Amino acid sequence: MKTDLIAAIEAGGTKFNCAVGTGPDDIRSQIRIETTTPTETLHDVMEYLERSAREYGHLSAIGVGSFGPVDLHSSSDTYGYITTTPKEGWKYTDVIGAMRECFHVPIGFDTDVNAAALGEYTWGNGRGCDPLIYITVGTGIGGGVLLRGSPHHGALHPEIGHLMVPQVVSEAPNPDGVCPFHGNCLEGLISGPALEARWGAPAETFPPDHACWGEFASLMALALMNLTLTVSPQRIILGGGVMHQMQLFPMIQEELQRMLNGYLQHYEVVEGMQHYVVQPALGDNAGLLGALALGKEALKNH
Amino acid sequence: MKTDLIAAIEAGGTKFNCAVGTGPDDIRSQIRIETTTPTETLHDVMEYLERSAREYGHLSAIGVGSFGPVDLHSSSDTYGYITTTPKEGWKYTDVIGAMRECFHVPIGFDTDVNAAALGEYTWGNGRGCDPLIYITVGTGIGGGVLLRGSPHHGALHPEIGHLMVPQVVSEAPNPDGVCPFHGNCLEGLISGPALEARWGAPAETFPPDHACWGEFASLMALALMNLTLTVSPQRIILGGGVMHQMQLFPMIQEELQRMLNGYLQHYEVVEGMQHYVVQPALGDNAGLLGALALGKEALKNH
Numbered sequence: 001m002k003t004d005l006i007a008a009i010e011a012g013g014t015k016f017n018c019a020v021g022t023g024p025d026d027i028r029s030q031i032r033i034e035t036t037t038p039t040e041t042l043h044d045v046m047e048y049l050e051r052s053a054r055e056y057g058h059l060s061a062i063g064v065g066s067f068g069p070v071d072l073h074s075s076s077d078t079y080g081y082i083t084t085t086p087k088e089g090w091k092y093t094d095v096i097g098a099m100r101e102c103f104h105v106p107i108g109f110d111t112d113v114n115a116a117a118l119g120e121y122t123w124g125n126g127r128g129c130d131p132l133i134y135i136t137v138g139t140g141i142g143g144g145v146l147l148r149g150s151p152h153h154g155a156l157h158p159e160i161g162h163l164m165v166p167q168v169v170s171e172a173p174n175p176d177g178v179c180p181f182h183g184n185c186l187e188g189l190i191s192g193p194a195l196e197a198r199w200g201a202p203a204e205t206f207p208p209d210h211a212c213w214g215e216f217a218s219l220m221a222l223a224l225m226n227l228t229l230t231v232s233p234q235r236i237i238l239g240g241g242v243m244h245q246m247q248l249f250p251m252i253q254e255e256l257q258r259m260l261n262g263y264l265q266h267y268e269v270v271e272g273m274q275h276y277v278v279q280p281a282l283g284d285n286a287g288l289l290g291a292l293a294l295g296k297e298a299l300k301n302h
Numbered sequence: 303m304k305t306d307l308i309a310a311i312e313a314g315g316t317k318f319n320c321a322v323g324t325g326p327d328d329i330r331s332q333i334r335i336e337t338t339t340p341t342e343t344l345h346d347v348m349e350y351l352e353r354s355a356r357e358y359g360h361l362s363a364i365g366v367g368s369f370g371p372v373d374l375h376s377s378s379d380t381y382g383y384i385t386t387t388p389k390e391g392w393k394y395t396d397v398i399g400a401m402r403e404c405f406h407v408p409i410g411f412d413t414d415v416n417a418a419a420l421g422e423y424t425w426g427n428g429r430g431c432d433p434l435i436y437i438t439v440g441t442g443i444g445g446g447v448l449l450r451g452s453p454h455h456g457a458l459h460p461e462i463g464h465l466m467v468p469q470v471v472s473e474a475p476n477p478d479g480v481c482p483f484h485g486n487c488l489e490g491l492i493s494g495p496a497l498e499a500r501w502g503a504p505a506e507t508f509p510p511d512h513a514c515w516g517e518f519a520s521l522m523a524l525a526l527m528n529l530t531l532t533v534s535p536q537r538i539i540l541g542g543g544v545m546h547q548m549q550l551f552p553m554i555q556e557e558l559q560r561m562l563n564g565y566l567q568h569y570e571v572v573e574g575m576q577h578y579v580v581q582p583a584l585g586d587n588a589g590l591l592g593a594l595a596l597g598k599e600a601l602k603n604h
Contacts, residue, residue, distance in 0.1 A: 069567070084567040131456045145532070147449065154433045154534025156568040163528050164561075166468045166486065181565040184468065226465050230447070230532050232456025259466075263483040265371070265386040266458040 004060035004299060007049050008292035010112060011035075011066035011095060013087050013139070016045055017288045020052040020059065024123050024282065024289055028056050038093040046098050053103075061302075062099055063108040063295025065115025065287055070095075072110060072153045080109050086180075106302040108294030110144075112136075112287050113158075114151035116280070117144035118297070119290030120237050124281035129235040133227055134286070135160060136240035137220075141187040145231060161187040165222040171211045172198040186223050190216050192242050208247040217248055221255035224277065228260070234268055239280040246279070253277050306362035306601060309351050310594035312414060313337075313368035313397060315389050315441070318347055319590045322354040322361065326425050326584065326591055330358050340395040348400055355405075363604075364401055365410040365597025367417025367589055370444075372397075374412060374455045382411050388482075408604040410596030412446075414438075414589050415460075416453035418582070419446035420599070421592030422539050426583035431537040435529055436588070437462060438542035439522075443489040447533060463489040467524040473513045474500040488525050492518050494544050510549040519550055523557035526579065530562070536570055541582040548581070555579050 003022055010017040014035055021027035029052060033044045053059050069085065071078045080096035096107050110118075117134035120126035126134070126146070135143040143160025145152040152158065162185040167175070178197045179188025188194055195203035199212045206212050224236055238252070253273045260269055268276045280286045305324055312319040316337055323329035331354060335346045355361050371387065373380040382398035398409050412420075419436035422428035428436070428448070437445040445462025447454040454460065464487040469477070480499045481490025490496055497505035501514045508514050526538055540554070555575045562571055570578045582588045 147454075152449075152534075155536045155570045156534045156566060158534060159531045159566065162531050162565060164468055164524050166466055181563045182561070222466050226528055227532060229461045229464050230529060232454075232458045232460060234457045259484070261483045263464060264458060264461065268457045 004296075005056055005058065006292050006295035006299070007052065007059045007062045008288055008295060009045060009062070009064045010115065010287040010291050011064060011082075012112065012287075013067045016041055018045060018048050019288055019292065020056055021292065023292070024285070028052070030288075037089055042093075042095070042098060046102065049099065049103070059103060059105060061106045061108065061295040061299035062096075062103065063115070063291040063293065063298065064096055064099075065110055065112040065291040065294060066095055068111050069156060069159070070109070070111055072157055080107075106295075106298035108291075108296075108298030110151050110294055111142070111157050113142040113144035114146070115144070115290030115294050116239065116286040117146045117237070117290065118149075118151060118293045119282055119286045119288075120280055121146050121149055122293040122296075123289060124286065125237055125278050126235060129233070131231050131233040133160075133231060133233045133236045134280070135236065135238050136287075137190065137238065137242040138192055138240035141191050141240075143227075145233075160223070160227070161185070161191070163223050163226060165189075165219055165226070168215060168218045168222075170215050172215065173200050174198045186219065190219050190242070195242070203242060204245075208245065213245060213248060213251065216242075217251035217255050220248075220252050221259055224252065224256050225259050228256075228264065228269065235275065236277050237280050238277060239284070239286055243279065249277060249279065250274075306598075307358055307360065308594050308597035308601070309354060309361045309364045310590055310597060311347060311364070311366045312417070312589040312593050313366060313384075314414065314589075315369045318343055320347060320350050321590055321594065322358055323594065325594070326587070330354070332590075339391050344395075344397070344400060348404065351401065351405070361405060361407060363408045363410065363597040363601035364398075364405065365417070365593040365595065365600065366398055366401075367412055367414040367593040367596060368397055370413050371458060371461070372411070372413055374459055382409075408597075408600035410593075410598075410600030412453050412596055413444070413459050414592075415444040415446035416448070417446070417592030417596050418541065418588040419448045419539070419592065420451075420453060420595045421584055421588045421590075422582055423448055423451055424595040424598075425591060426588065427539055427580050428537060431535070433533050433535040435462075435533060435535045435538045436582070437538065437540050438589075439492065439540065439544040440494055440542035443493050443542075445529075447535075462525070462529070463487070463493070465525050465528060467491075467521055467528070470517060470520045470524075472517050474517065475502050476500045488521065492521050492544070497544070505544060506547075510547065515547060515550060515553065518544075519553035519557050522550070522554050523561055526554065526558050527561050530558075530566065530571065537577065538579050539582050540579060541586070541588055545581065551579060551581065552576075
């Protein structure tokens with residue numbers, strides 16, 4: 001099992017990160033394919049997989065973590081598809097069909113953020129945490145939920161980025177959220193592009209003590225409060241480009257504790273707060289390694 | 303199994319409802335015990351159980367759905383306790399200890415709302431629904447979550463009543479929420495006592511077209527939107543005294559669909575909305591019958 005070669009594909013709206021290996025310490029090759037049209041992009045992915053199989057040997061399984069929404073119901077006609085995405089040209093795209101036809105190996109397929117959660121659970125900061133939540137804050141906001149180490153789906157799958165939170169008093173020049181669907185949802189208020197639209201400049205240009213970050217911490221803490229009250233996780237991992245701002249972690253932890261206001265008295269949110277909201281150990285590789293973990297799981301459960 | 307006699311206890315802050323039977327169609331006896339002090343109340347419960355065993359025969363299992371927070375970790379020293387409740391005198395009360403000592407039968411123990419969810423899953427409007435959410439709106443607000451028919455716990459257990467939702471434009475004379483912990487959380491805004499405090503009279507005295515109910519529907523829809531985006535349930539059941547206002551159901555369904563704004567495209571929230579947010583089939587017996595279902599499950603898994 002440990003030496004089975006797995007192909008990992010992190011299918012994103014901007015790029016498809018692909019790799020072949022057996023784990024974080026043994027990545028044999030890795031490439032980045034631009035996300036253009038489904039035909040072109042998926043063709044390039046298939047070419048990479050075929051080339052990798054020739055160079056490194058038999059691929060035992062494939063793991064795909066994809067942007068969504070995706071169809072995760074294995075009995076559905078559109079299983080393995082990206083479904084109702086607003087992304088131009090990608091509506092109802094069969095992501096894994098060609099792989100299935102060509103390789104005849106187990107394929108693990110899930111959302112990009114469920115994959116990232118699984119990556120952190122397998123090799124990173126989520127080891128042993130049940131439930132575990134992974135949230136990424138970048139171009140958009142997404143979240144994955146693991147229960148007993150398995151991605152949670154439900155009727156569709158979590159879409160945590162669009163949680164509605166109370167708006168906080170804001171000094172932003174444009175306080176209104178920018179989500180085309182929900183206006184003031186989390187993604188509409190504090191994704192990378194939302195911060196730029198609302199505060200008038202790319203967020204990474206703001207100093208660590210800028211008012212933008214205080215507002216961010218309050219809004220994120222409200223979302224984490226709701227997740228805490230619903231999922232009751234053991235840990236929440238916050239990744240993605242915007243979370244490179246390390247000053248945010250203590251700010252969010254403090255705000256969350258203040259907002260919960262002693263109502264919940266279990267260890268994680270009382271003494272354990274600084275281990276409750278943490279950064280990913282796998283950094284920006286959580287998604288790709290998570291896809292690899294999805295492949296490993298698919299092989300194990302085959 | 304079908305004829306095994308089960309004792310059911312719905313442990314509430316005002317009353318303990320107790321029954322002995324095999325299912326909804328076969329309740330042999332039922333009593334209501336006032337919630338006074340733990341010693342007195344639990345003594346009366348034990349007396350009822352002993353009397354029932356003499357009258358109706360061997361009790362094969364006991365199910366307890368309790369107000370909380372409760373300790374659900376079977377390996378914990380305080381398993382089966384009500385823990386940090388603000389309810390006078392009930393902090394760290396061992397609810398099932400005496401039953402365990404006296405009866406030596408399997409005991410199912412969970413939150414009152416997880417029990418109610420299980421009752422609806424077993425005999426009511428939640429049959430076959432995975433995930434299933436049950437929310438009660440009365441003196442307080444609570445919610446249970448079933449995954450594959452089993453109550454979800456996590457690090458503690460869901461405490462859905464305290465979700466933070468955006469405040470909506472309100473005509474209430476006192477718009478501010480009254481939760482002593484969180485002010486404007488769901489319970490602070492739309493529990494029975496919160497409605498009375500905010501609108502100046504008991505909510506049941508307001509006509510169906512009163513502004514109070516429009517605001518209620520908006521706030522509840524926001525909470526259900528967040529639950530939909532996190533748990534992705536197949537169905538949400540809304541019970542409790544306040545939900546006797548039947549006009550609320552179409553209002554909440556419409557508001558939820560409007561707020562989701564086409565972002566989620568799975569069946570439950572597109573064509574299936576009137577089967578997505580529904581009333582309990584077991585009415586106000588969901589909690590007690592749920593406790594009975596907890597007992598049955600405990601027996602089965604024994």
